[in-house]
Amino acid sequence: MIKSKSSLLTRRDWLRRSLSGLCFAVPVLANGKLGQPVLAPGPWFYDVAKEAGLGAFRDTCGTLVKDYLLEEMGNGVALFDYNNDGLLDILLVNGSTFEVLENPSVPRTSSRLFRNNGDGTFTDVTRQSGLINEGWGMAVAAADFDNDGFTDVFITNFGSNALFRNNGNGTFTNITKEAGLEGGNWSAGCSWGDFDGDGRLDLYVARYVDFDRAKIPAPGAAKYCLYRGVPVACGPQGLVGLPDLYYHNEGNGKFREVSRDAGIRDTSLAYGLGVAALDFDNDGFLDIFVANDSMPNYLWRNKGNGTFEEVAMESGCAVSADGRPQSNMGIAIGDYNNDGWLDILVTHFSEDYDALYRNTKGQFDDVSFEAGLGTVTFSDLGWGVGFIDYDNDGWRDIFLSQGHIYPQADKAGNKWNQPDMLFRNERNGRFTLVDHKESGLLDVRSSRGAAFGDLDNSGRIWAVVNNIDQPPYLYKPGGPSGAWIRIKLTGTKCNRDAIGARVRVTAGGITQTDEVRSGDSYFSTNDLRLHFGVGGAATIDRVEIRWPDRQVEKYERLAVNREHAFRQGDQNAKA
C-alpha cells in the first residue's frame, strides 16, 4: 500500500496547520535559550449547558443524604435524532424519590427530551413528544426496534421499564406492556442488537439488586454499609442480585424473554450495571459484555445460532489482572490501538483503577497500568466513558465522567464532586491525562451517565453528562482538529439502524474500526452514526462495511470532512 503524503504528517504537523483554536505560548526559555514556539491548544471542551437551554434540568435522585443505594446510581443520557431532521437531540434520564413513588399526590419527575434547534440551543419537548418516563429512570437505549425509520426509546427503571415507540410525527407512545418489556424491580444498563440475525433488534437488560427498602439496613448498620468507616448506604454487597433479562424481538411489536433458551444463565445473580454489544472475536456475530458491580464481568459469546456461552474469565476480561473482581460500572468499546480488534474500558469505584482490556485476537489483557490509566484513575470514581477522538487525529482518546457514589465521601477522605477526565491517546498504547485547564473539564460535580456525538454536525464530538442532583454538562468541543468523516448506515436486509455493523476506515496509513452500537458508556446511548478522525489525511482511501448479516461492501476514495450515508446494497456513497 502506498501511503499518502498526508500520512507522513505528524500529529504536531497537522495540529499546527489547523487554524482554529490555536494559541502559541512563545517564547519559552529553555536552558537559557529562546525556545521554539510551543503549541498550547485552547480548551478541548466548553460547558455550554446553560446557554444551550439545558441548565433548567436538574437530575433528581432521591434525597441529598442518600440513605439508599437506589438514590446514588444516577442516570443515563441518549443522543439520537427523534424527529429525523438530521440533528441529534438529547434525552436526559431522570430519577425520582421515594416520596414520589409512594405518594401519588406528589408531582412526578420525568426524563427530559430536548430538541436540537440547530442553532446551538435546545428546547424541552418532553410534554409534546409524549416521551414521559415517570418511573425512577436508570438507563436508556435508543434504536429503531420496529424498522420503521424512526428511532424508538427504551428506558430502564426501578419498577417497570418503558418502551416508547416513535410515532414518526414527533411523538411517542408508551407500549411497554403490549411489548412485554416491563421487567421488574431494578433494571440497569441495556443494549440493543440483532443477536440471532433475523433482522430485528433484540434487547439485553442487566439487572442490579433485589431492592426492598424495608429490608435494607440503615447506613452504618452492617458490614457493607460503611465507606472507610463512615456510615453510607448499604450495598450492593450484602444484598441479593437479580438475573439479567434477554428479550427476543418477535417482530410484531412484541418481545419474549428467552434468556434460558439462549443460554444466558445469570445464576450467580451478579449485580449487573453497564451493558454493551460488540463482536469481540471478529466472527461476525454480536456478543454482549456486561459490567457486574463487585463481581466478575460477563462476556456472552454469541455461538452464531442464537445462543450464548459465558467466556469472560477465559477471555481475560472478567476480573483485574491480579484476579480481583472490581466494581464494574460503565463500558467503553473502541479499537484504541487500531489493530482491528475492539478493546474494552470499564470504569470502577474509587481506590481502584479503571480497567483497560486490550483485545488481541479475541483474548483480552488488562493493560491499564501499561497504558498509563492505572495510577491516575485510582482515587476517583468513574461512571460514563467513551473512546472518542476529540482532536480527530485518528486515534481514539478517552472521556471519563466521574463523581463519588457517596455524598459522605468528603468525610472519608475522598470527594463527592469530582472533575471529569480527558485522556489523550499517545498512539503507542499509552494515554496521558490532559490537564484540566487544557481539557476544559474544570467544574466539579458528581457525574454519572455520559453520551457522545456530533451535536452540530461539525465533525467534532460533544459530550453530554448527566450529573446527579445537579444540572448536566453539555461539553462543546473546541481546539484544533484534524480531518474527519462521519458514516451513517441504513440497513435494508438487516436491522434498519445497522446496529452491529462493523466499519473499517482506512486513511492516512491507518485503519480504524468501529461498530454501530446502541447502549454503552454508563446507562447511555451515543450517536448511532460512526465518527472517524483522520488527522492530516486529505481523502479516505477505503471504507469497508460489514453489515449485521455479514454482507460486506467496500467504498474507495471518499472525501473527508463530511458525512457519508450508506444504504445496505447501495455501492454508491452519497455525500
Add this chain to the structure above:
Amino acid sequence: MASENVSPTGDIDLATVPPDKIVAAVAAARKVIQQQPDLAQGYLQLAIALRSGNDQPGALAAIDKALALDPHLHGAWLQKGLISIDGGTLKAATVYFRNAVESDPQSVAARLEYSSMLFRAGDFKGAQEQIESVLKMDPENANALGGLGFIQLQQGEIDAAVGSFRKAIGAKPRFPEAKQNLGNALMRLGDWAGARQAFEDAIKDEPDAIPAVYGLGTTLRHLGETAPAATQFAKAKDMLQMVQAMARAQGEDNNGVRMWNDGNLAGAEEAFRISVAAHMAYAEAHNNLGGVLWQEKKVKEATDEFTLAIRADPKFAKAHNNLGNALMVAGNLPGAIEHYQTAVTLEPGFAMGHFSLGLALAQTGKTIQAERELRDALILSPDLAVAHFELGLVLASGKPTLPAEARSEIETGIRLNPELKSALPPAIARDLSSPPPAALPHH
C-alpha cells in the same frame, strides 16, 4: 501490604499475646495498673492482651486511658489504628498510624501500617516515602520490600518492582503475595515462563490464592497451553463463586443480627436461614440461627445449628460454648464440659467460655478447677456479674460459714446484676443477710 502481628524487625509494636498466655497477660497488666495507675505502658499492655483475646472494646478503652496518660505513646496509637482497621474505619486508622509515626519515627511497624493506609487512599508517593524510611532502617524488611514492589508495579516501574519482589522473597521465602505480585510484574514484561514459575510458587505456598490461580491461567493462555489454562480459569471461577456466596451469606447474616438486635426474632430467623442456604459452610450464620432458635425455645433445632456451626468451623469457640450450653440444659454435663473446654482452648481470652466451664465444673463438684476458670473469667472481664456470683458460691461450697471472699464476690455479682439475688441458695441468702464477722485484732 498486609501487616503482620510481630514485625520482622522484632519491633514489639504489633505484638500479640500467644493464646495460652492471654489470661496471665491480662492479669499481669491489671496488676501493673493497680500498682502504678499513672503508667501508660500498663494500659497498653492490657490493651494488647485484651485485643489478643478478641476483646476489642476492652482494648480500646485501655488504649484511650494509655493515651490520656501519654499522648505520645506510639504503641497505643498503633494498636488503636489496628482496631480501627478491624472495624473498617480506615480514615481514622490513617490518622492513628500517622500519630504513631510522629510519636516514634523509628517505629518500623507504624511506618508500614501508615504506608498501607496511604496506599489504599491512593497516595502512592506518600506510601513509598514511608516504606523507603523503613528500608533505610531495615534494608532486608520483607514486608517493606514487598510493599515497595507493589507501589512500583502500580506506577509502571516494572523492572524495579521485579527487583523488590525478588528481594522480598529472598528475605522471606514463604511469601505468597510477593510471589503472585512478581508473577504479575513478569507478565507485564512478557516473561511468561518466569511469571508461570512465580504463580506456581505462590500456589505452593497458598493453594487457594485466587490471584495466583488466575495469573497462572493467564500465563498458560499466553504460552499456548489452552487446556491447562482453562483448568486454572475454571478453578478461579469456582473459587470466586464461593467468595461471592460467602459475601451473600455474610450480608444476610448481618441483616439477621440487625433484626435480632431489634427484637425481630422471626425476621432474624429468616435472614439466618437465607444466609446458611447461600453458603452452607458459613459457621457464623449457623451459630446465630441456633441462637435465635434457642431464644424461641426450639432447643433441638438450636442444638443442630450449633453442631452445624462447629462442623463448618471446628475452631469456632462461641459455637462450642453454645453447644455446651445446649448439652448442659439437656443434662449432658460431660458433653457440655468437653465443648466448654474446647471453647477456652481455642480462644483463651473468651471470658464467657471460662465462666461456662467454671459453672459446669462446679456442678460436677470439681471446685478447684471451677474456681480457676471463674477467676480467669474475671481477669478477662472484671465486671462479669455471673462470674463473681458463681465464684462466690464455689468459694462457699462445703464451708460451714460464708467465707469473707465468697461473700464479697456474691455481693459484687448482685451489685452488678441485682437479678442474681433471686438465684441465691436459701442457706447462703441467710448467711448473706447476717452481718460479716468482725475482724480479729492484730494483737
